[in-house]
Amino acid sequence: MITEAGHFAxxxxxxxxxxxxxxxxxxxxxxxKGLMAAAxxxxxxxxxxxxxxxxxxxxxxxxxxxxxxxxxxxxxxAKPMLYKISGVWGNHEGSLLLWLTILALFGGVVAIxxxxxxxxxxxxxxxxxxxxxxxxxxxxxFTSNPFARIARPPMDGNGLNPLLQDPGxxxxxxxxxxxxxxxxxxxxxAIAALIEGKVDAAWARWVRPWTLAAWVFLTLGIALGxxxxxxxxxxxxxxxxxxxxxxxxMPWLAGTALLHSALVVEKRDALKSWTILLSILTFxxxxxxxxxxxxxxxxxxxxxASDPGRGLFILAMLAAVVGGxxxxxxxxxxxxxxxxxxxxxSREGGLLFNNLIMSTAAGSVLLGTLYPLFVDALGGGKVSxxxxxxxxxxxxxxxxxxxxxxxxxxxxxxxxDLWTVLKRLKFVFAAALVFAGIVWLLAGGKMGDLAAAGGxxxxxxxxxxxxxxxxxxxxxxxxxxxxxxxxxxxIPLAAWGMTLAHGGLALAILGVVGxxxxxxxxxxxxxxxxxxxxxxxxxxxxxxxEVPGPNYxxxxxxxxxxxxxxxxxxxxxxxxxxxxxxxxxxxxAIHSTWLGDYYTVISEPAPGGSYVTRFYWQPLIPWLWAGAxxxxxxxxxxxxxxxxxxxxxxxxxTK
Amino acid sequence: xxxLLFAAAILVSTPAFAVDPDEMLKDPAQEARARELGAExxxxxxxxxxxxxxxxxxAKDLRQIVRERIAxxxxxxxxxxxxxxRYGDYVLLKPPFNAKTLLLWLGPLGLALAALGVGRAYYRxxxxxxxxxxxxxxxxxxxxxxxxxxxx
Numbered sequence: 001m002i003t004e005a006g007h008f009a010x011x012x013x014x015x016x017x018x019x020x021x022x023x024x025x026x027x028x029x030x031x032x033k034g035l036m037a038a039a040x041x042x043x044x045x046x047x048x049x050x051x052x053x054x055x056x057x058x059x060x061x062x063x064x065x066x067x068x069x070x071x072x073x074x075x076x077x078a079k080p081m082l083y084k085i086s087g088v089w090g091n092h093e094g095s096l097l098l099w100l101t102i103l104a105l106f107g108g109v110v111a112i113x114x115x116x117x118x119x120x121x122x123x124x125x126x127x128x129x130x131x132x133x134x135x136x137x138x139x140x141x142f143t144s145n146p147f148a149r150i151a152r153p154p155m156d157g158n159g160l161n162p163l164l165q166d167p168g169x170x171x172x173x174x175x176x177x178x179x180x181x182x183x184x185x186x187x188x189x190a191i192a193a194l195i196e197g198k199v200d201a202a203w204a205r206w207v208r209p210w211t212l213a214a215w216v217f218l219t220l221g222i223a224l225g226x227x228x229x230x231x232x233x234x235x236x237x238x239x240x241x242x243x244x245x246x247x248x249x250m251p252w253l254a255g256t257a258l259l260h261s262a263l264v265v266e267k268r269d270a271l272k273s274w275t276i277l278l279s280i281l282t283f284x285x286x287x288x289x290x291x292x293x294x295x296x297x298x299x300x301x302x303x304x305a306s307d308p309g310r311g312l313f314i315l316a317m318l319a320a321v322v323g324g325x326x327x328x329x330x331x332x333x334x335x336x337x338x339x340x341x342x343x344x345x346s347r348e349g350g351l352l353f354n355n356l357i358m359s360t361a362a363g364s365v366l367l368g369t370l371y372p373l374f375v376d377a378l379g380g381g382k383v384s385x386x387x388x389x390x391x392x393x394x395x396x397x398x399x400x401x402x403x404x405x406x407x408x409x410x411x412x413x414x415x416x417d418l419w420t421v422l423k424r425l426k427f428v429f430a431a432a433l434v435f436a437g438i439v440w441l442l443a444g445g446k447m448g449d450l451a452a453a454g455g456x457x458x459x460x461x462x463x464x465x466x467x468x469x470x471x472x473x474x475x476x477x478x479x480x481x482x483x484x485x486x487x488x489x490x491i492p493l494a495a496w497g498m499t500l501a502h503g504g505l506a507l508a509i510l511g512v513v514g515x516x517x518x519x520x521x522x523x524x525x526x527x528x529x530x531x532x533x534x535x536x537x538x539x540x541x542x543x544x545x546e547v548p549g550p551n552y553x554x555x556x557x558x559x560x561x562x563x564x565x566x567x568x569x570x571x572x573x574x575x576x577x578x579x580x581x582x583x584x585x586x587x588x589a590i591h592s593t594w595l596g597d598y599y600t601v602i603s604e605p606a607p608g609g610s611y612v613t614r615f616y617w618q619p620l621i622p623w624l625w626a627g628a629x630x631x632x633x634x635x636x637x638x639x640x641x642x643x644x645x646x647x648x649x650x651x652x653x654t655k
Numbered sequence: 656x657x658x659l660l661f662a663a664a665i666l667v668s669t670p671a672f673a674v675d676p677d678e679m680l681k682d683p684a685q686e687a688r689a690r691e692l693g694a695e696x697x698x699x700x701x702x703x704x705x706x707x708x709x710x711x712x713x714a715k716d717l718r719q720i721v722r723e724r725i726a727x728x729x730x731x732x733x734x735x736x737x738x739x740x741r742y743g744d745y746v747l748l749k750p751p752f753n754a755k756t757l758l759l760w761l762g763p764l765g766l767a768l769a770a771l772g773v774g775r776a777y778y779r780x781x782x783x784x785x786x787x788x789x790x791x792x793x794x795x796x797x798x799x800x801x802x803x804x805x806x807x
Contacts (some may be wrong), residue, residue: 003710235708242703341781344774352777356770364763371759380755384697384749386705464673524676 001034003068006056006146010097013049013104014141016042017134020107022083024127028120028195037122041415043104043111043126046133050104054088054097057146061088067153070146076159078551078581086162086170092294092310093146095173100136100176106210108134110112110185117206124192125185132184140184143310159580162552168228175221176248180286182214183255186262187283190276191325194332199276204266209263209639215255216635217279220265222248223628234586234601236616238624242392246369250362254282260351268348268413271341274355276336277329285362291297291318331356334639343415350408350416357401364393402458402509405502406465409473428468432460443518455513463506469497497638504630511624514596520617525610535617536597537561537568544602544611552578554587557602557611563590573602592622674707678719685725692721692734697748705748717746 018041037228057070061084066072074091075084083090090099107129110528114122142145158353163169187208193199225248230238239245258278264271291314342348368385375383406428410421422429436457443449471477473488473495520535531540540560561568571589578585584604591598596619603612674693680686693707698714706714706721717738724734750756761771791799 237708240703240708338781344778352774356774360763360766360770363766367759367762367766371762375755381743382745383746383750383756383759384703384748385750386695386697386703388695388749389759392749397763397767503793523674523679550787606677 002056002059003065003147006053006059007145009049009052009056009272010137010147011141012534013046013053013100014134015044016046016049017130017137020046020130020383021127021134023197024125024130024132025121028123028127031120033119036119039123039126040111040114042130043107046130047104047108047111050101050133050137051346052096053147053463054101057097058085058088061085061605064157065157066157067149068146069148069150072150072154072157074160075157077156079160079165080550082170083160083165086164088464088650089173089177090160090164090169090198093140093144093175096136096140096144096294097146098174099177099181100133102177103129103133103136103184104183106181110188114552121189121203121372124195124372125188128191129184132321135378136322138225139310139317143313144291156580159551159578161581162576162578162583162585163232165578166228166232168224168232170226172221172224174219175224179214179216179218179221179255180248180251180289182210182217183214183251183258183279183283183286185210186214186258190279191328194276194324194325194328197332197335199265199336201266201269204262204275207275208259208262208266211255211259211279212635212639215252215259216632216639218248218252218255219628219632219635221228222252226628227625230621231588231590234587234588235602235614236515236521236599236618238515238621241368241387243369244293246365246390247292249281249363250369251285251289253323253358253362253365254278254285257355257362258282260358261355262353264340264348268342270342270348270354272338273333273336276333278355278359280322280325280329281359281362284318284325285366287314287318287321287364291315314372340414345411346416346419347408347411347413350404350411353404354401354408357397361394361397364397367389368393374484399458402462402505405505406462406469409469409498409502423436424472425465425468428461428464431464432457435460447593449517452513452517455509455517459506459509459513462509463503466499466502466506472493491640494638497634497636497641500637501631502634504627504634505626507623507630508627511621511627514620515618515624518619522613524610524613525606526613527608527610532613534598534615534616535596537563539598539600539615540569541613543612545572549576551580552576555602555605557600557613559589559600559613561598571598571600573600575602575604594622595619597621616644674718675715678715678722680722681727685722688731689718689722689725692725692731693718695748696721696735696738696745697740699746703748 006371020039023035024039024580027033027039060068060071061075062081064071064075064077064084066075070091071087071091074094076086079087087094089095107126110122110129111119111126114125117125162414176364183317186207189203189210193203222245225245226238228234230241258275261271261275261278265275291311294310311520315653342350366391371385372383375381406425407418407421410424439456440449440453443452470491473491474484476484476488477483479487485597522532522534522539524532526532526541528541528543531538533539538561540562542558542560544555544557554576556572557576559571569591571591573589574587576585576587577583586601586603589600596617599616599618601614603614606612674690677775680689690707694705694715696706698704698706698711698717699710699712701709704714720738720768721734724737729737733795735747743751744751744755750759
C-alpha cells in the first residue's frame with residue numbers, strides 16, 4: 001500500500017514538474033503574477049510528492065519488502081539497518097530517485113524562500129528546475145522504476161555488494177548528489193538570466209551561495225569516496241583516475257572555476273558571459289557524470305548499471321540540456337554588457353587565470369575520460385588512458401595554479417603590482433624553500449626525490465602565503481597587539497573562508513605528494529609470532545582468530561606495533577567473507593599519526609600455517625583528508641558570511 | 656593436475672588482493688622494477704586498474720609474466736614490448752604517442768593554448784572598448800599635488 005502510494009506520487013510528480021516548467025516559463029514571459037505564483041506552488045508540491053516517493057522506497061527497504069524487484073535484488077534481511085537504508089541509493093533506480101529528491105528539495109527551497117528575487121527571475125529559475133525534474137521523473141518512471149513488483153517474492157534478497165557496506169560509502173552518494181544537483185540551481189539561474197538578458201551583482205549574489213554550498217558537498221563527497229577507496233580496497237590507493245572518479249572530478253573543477261568567476265561578477269561586474277557559460281558547463285558535466293556512471297557506457301568497479309535503453313534516454317537528455325542551453329547562450333550572451341575593466345595583473349586577472357587553468361584541467365580530464373570511447377566508436381580499437389596520462393597532464397597545470405594562488409589574493413582589484421606582492425611574499429618564499437629542503441634531507445636527500453621536494457615547497461608556499469595574506473589584513477607584527485586583535489575580529493568570514501579553502505588545498509597537497517613519493521610497502525607470508533619491520537616500527541603477528549559478524553564471517557588478525565622494543569598499540573584488520581552476495585572484503589586497520597599512517601591488512605591463509613599480510617607506511621596521508629575537510633570548512637565559513645546571506649532567502653526584499 | 660585444480664579452486668573462491676608474496680622476485684631491485692612496470696600496465700579485464708592494483712586472476716598472470724621476463728634479463732622496455740606484442744597498446748595505461756593518440760596527447764596543449772587565446776582576446780577587446788584617457792595637463796598635475804598634500 002505504502003509502495004503504491006509512493007509509485008503514484010512519483011507519477012504525479014512527473015506531471016507537476018511539467019506544469020511547474022510551463023507555468024514558470026510561460027508566466028514569466030507573459031508577466032502574469034498568478035501563473036508565476038502557481039509555478040512556485042508547483043515547486044512545493046513537487047517537493048512533497050517526490051518526498052513521499054522517496055520515503056515509500058526507504059520504508060520498503062527498512063521493512064525488507066522483497067516483493068519489490070529493487071529491494072529484492074539489492075537488500076537482505078540480515079543487513080544492519082544503516083546499510084538497509086543506504087541500500088536505497090546503492091543501486092541505479094534508487095540513486096536516481098535520490099537525485100530527483102535532492103533536485104526537488106533545492107527547487108522547493110528557491111520556491112519557498114526566494115521571496116527577495118525579482119518575480120520573473122524566480123519564476124524562470126523555478127521553471128527550469130521543473131524542466132530538469134520532469135526529465136528525471138520521466139527517466140525513472142519509464143526506464144528505471146524502483147517501485148516495480150515481483151509476482152513471486154523471494155524469501156530473502158540478494159544483498160548489497162559488501163564493498164559498499166561501509167559507513168564512508170553509505171554517505172558518499174548523497175553528498176556527491178547534493179553537489180551535482182546543487183549546480184542545477186546555478187544552471188537554472190544562468191538560463192533564467194539569459195532569457196531575461198540581464199546579469200548583475202544581485203544575480204551573482206544569489207548564485208554564489210548555491211554554488212558554494214554545492215561545492216562544499218561535492219568536495220566532501222569526493223573526499224569520502226577517496227577515503228573509502230583508501231581504507232576499504234586494501235592496497236592504500238586513493239585515486240585511480242577511474243572514469244567514474246573523473247565523472248565527479250570534472251564538475252568539481254568547473255564548479256571551482258564558477259565559484260571564482262561569480263565572485264568577479266559580484267564585486268566587479270565583469271566576466272558575466274563567462275560565468276553564465278561556466279554555470280551551464282558545470283551542470284552539464286554533472287549530468288555527464290550521471291550519464292557516464294548510469295548508462296553503463298563505461299563499466300568499472302563503481303558502475304552497477306548497464307542498459308542501452310537507459311543510456312539513450314540520458315544521452316538524449318544530455319543533448320537537450322547541453323545543446324539547448326548552449327544555443328540559448330550563443331544567441332543571448334553577446335548582448336550581455338561587461339562593466340568593470342581590469343588589467344591582466346590584478347585580483348580579477350588572477351581569478352581569470354585560475355578560471356582558465358581550471359577549465360583547461362576539466363577539459364583535459366574530459367578528453368582523457370572520453371577518448372577511449374571515441375576511438376572505440378570510430379573503429380580504432382581499444383586504447384587505455386590511465387593514471388600516467390592524467391598525472392602527466394595534470395601536474396604541469398597545477399603547478400602554475402598553486403603558485404598563483406598565493407599571489408592572486410594579495411593583488412589589488414583592477415590593477416595590481418606583481419613585483420610589490422612578490423616582495424611582500426619574500427619570507428613565505430624563503431620559508432617554503434627551507435621547509436622543502438628539510439623534508440628532502442629527512443627523506444634521505446636522494447636526487448629522485450627532488451620533484452617531491454618541489455611539491456612540498458608548493459604546499460608550504462600556498463599554506464604560508466594564505467596565512468600571510470590574512471596576517472597582513474590584521475597588520476599582525478606591524479600594529480600593536482591590541483589593534484591587530486581588533487583587526488582580526490574585523491576580518492570578514494568570507495576572507496577566513498578563502499584562507500581555509502586555500503590552506504586546505506595546501507594540506508591536501510602535502511598528503512598527495514608524501515603518500516605518492518615515500519610510501520613503504522611490506523608484503524609477505526607471516527606465521528604467528530613473526531615480526532616484520534615497517535618504516536620505524538616492528539609489526540608482530542600476535543594472533544589470528546575467527547569472529548562472526550551480522551552477515552559475514554571474519555578472519556581477524558592482531559598485530560602488535562612496537563618501536564625500539566616499546567609497545568605502541570595493537571591493530572586488528574579483518575578479512576571478511578560475506579554470505580550474500582558471497583564475496584570477500586578486507587577491513588584494514590590503520591593507525592594515523594601526524595607524520596603518516598601505519599596501514600595493515602590481513603589476507604587469506606597461505607600454506608604452512610602462515611597468512612598473507614600487507615603493511616604500508618603512508619607518509620603524510622592523513623593531511624589529504626584533513627585538507628579536504630578544511631577546504632569544505634572554508635566553503636562553509638564563507639557561506640556564513642553576512643554579505644552572502646544578503647543574497648540568501650531571508651530578509652532582502654526588492655520593493 | 657590435482658594440485659592445479661585445487662589451486663584453481665582456491666583462486667576462484669578467494670581472489671588474491673593485488674601482489675602476493677609468493678609471486679614476488681627474490682632480488683629486491685628486480686622486484687622494484689616489476690612494481691614500477693606493473694603500475695603502468697593495465698589489467699585487461701578491469702576498468703583502468705593497473706595489474707598491481709587488481710585482484711583479478713588475469714592481473715596475477717600478467718604480474719607473473721612481467722616477473723618471468725625480468726628474471727630472464729629483459730629490459731623494462733623489452734618487457735613492455737613483449738606484452739604489447741601479445742595484447743596490443745591496450746595493455747599500456749600510458750598510451751604511446753602515435754596517430755591514434757595524437758589528439759589525446761596534443762589535446763591538453765591545445766586546450767591550454769585556447770585558454771591563453773581566450774584570455775588575450777578578453778584583454779584586447781577590453782582595451783578597444785575604452786578610449787585611452789588623455790594624460791593630465793600640467794595644470795591638473797599641480798592641482799592633484801595640492802590635493803594630495805592637503806590629505807597628508
